[in-house]
Amino acid sequence: MDFMSFIPQFGGLLWTIAAFVLALSVIVAIHEYGHYIVGRWSGIHADVFSLGFGPVLWSRVDKRGTRWQVAALPFGGYVKFAGDANAASGKDEEAMAEVSDDPVRLRATMHGAPLWARTATVAAGPVFNFALSIAVFALILLSTGVTRGQLTVGELHPLPVENRGLQAGDVLLAVGGVPLPATDEETYSGALDGLERSPVVDITVERAGREETVQGSWIFPPIVSSLSPQSAAFDAGLEAGDVITAIDGTPIFAFDQLKEAVEGGEGAPLDLTVWRAGAAEPLAMTMTPRRVDEPQPDGGFETYWRIGIAGGFAFSPATTTPGVFEALGLGVQQTTRIITSSLSGLGHMIAGSISTCNLSGPIGIAQTSGAMASQGAESFIWFIAVLSTAVGMLNLFPVPALDGGHLVFYAYEAVSGKPPSDGALKVLMTLGLAMVLTLMVFALGNDIFCP
Secondary structure (H helix, E strand, O other): OOHHHHOOOOOOHHHHHHHHHHHHHHHHHHHHHHHHHHHHHOOOOEEEEEEEEEEEEEEEEOOOOOEEEEEEEEEEEEEEEOOEOOOOOOEOHHHHHHHOOOHHHHHOOOOOOOHHHHHHHHHHHHHHHHHHHHHHHHHHHHHHOEOOOOOEEEEEOOOOOOOOOOOOOOEEEEEOOEEOOOOOHHHHHHHOOOOOOOOEEEEEEEEOOEEEEEEEEOOOOOEOOEEOOOOHHHHHOOOOOOEEEEEOOEEOOOHHHHHHHHHHOOOOOEEEEEEOOOOOOOEEEEEOOEEEEEEOOOOOEEEEEEOOEEOOOOEEEOOEOOOHHHHHHHHHHHHHHHHHHHHHHHHHHHHOOOOHHHOOOHHHHHHHHHHHHHOOHHHHHHHHHHHHHHHHHHHOOOOOOOHHHHHHHHHHHHHHOOOOOHHHHHHHHHHHHHHHHHHHHHHHHHHHHOO
16 A cells, blocks of 8 residues: 555645655765765774754764764765864864874774775765665566566556457557557557557457457557656646546547647647546646657757656556566666766756756755655655666766765876875865855756746
8 A cells, every 4th residue: 555645735845845855865865875884894984974964853873983863954964084074074184183193093084094995985975876776766667567578458547438448468469450569668659650540449459369359449548647747737636547538628539639739739728628537527627838858869858848747558568577687777777867868958958958947956856756756655766766866976076075076086196196285175175065056056046936
């Protein structure tokens, strides 16, 4: 049973904040634990492991002398290693002077440890974020399964027209005489591009070992498989499983008809008639499509009008459980896809080819957290994995005060044989902190002023 279903609306302010804090706390805890555990393995002592900033609400000191604490401001965290002056790993000159004559104590500090130990400790945070994402994606795939082989009917979705001809276990061979390839949903849809859409269509199936033709509804109905957070459809109250039966009073039966109306309307409001399982009467909703920059397979972006829903089949395709290594491989692919599309998006924003409003700040992320949580635990956990990848990637940017900036300093040390001077580090760290704060303010401005 999904405990999220007991929450009538997870988009309220308190629930949105709670979802955001939960998602961020998990990601920060994993990130900082990566720093901590690899530092410990590398012989670097951690003085403090803090989840959150500000006044300490709870703390305890373990047998290794590390204080574990939870602070009042749950919007981040840090590990303060021996020899650090602050959460950004600035050098504590007095502390380092005290241990300078003791090789054992000096080796246990962040700034007295060998280069390899410091590098591994700093890199571990983002690596653990990526590992979390890969593990979550893999576990979800192990739970839900993957489609493979010829398209097979798993579970039929509730639809306004119940007599659809198909049965669970049917293997779809052709629709309207057009053979279906044994690949993915996008290719299935592409195979039917030239077929005239019809509310009722002949479907050739393999059933109980025999090939036969049945009449069924169009296999891509205007059903809501999932919703995008902060979209027109989500704000209007559409839910997964809803079926859109009419647009501006004109009946529709195919998802492509909905797509054409949205894209061809140039942002004009749409009056939708919605069928919802269990509802006594059809629902009437009005929503205005929004312009969305979408990544393309070639790495570019295209701008479309969207209401923020994804379609699907009239049924859930049958799935098989992948092996552990296959699931992990698919998790790596998903994580890599998020990184490449994010970097491409940033590049296009810098070049001015897409709007900088695509960059969300804390308010936007909090709203997305609440929206994803409202769609169930699986969607929320998937969002945590996506956000974990983004946090890991962001921390690898070569900006002083971020992990990537420290790694650049260590690379300089490896090449030159000596670290940057303390004076240069202080200046660079101040500039890096200013850059990070500027980016945060800019993103917050997007949350407030972008449409």
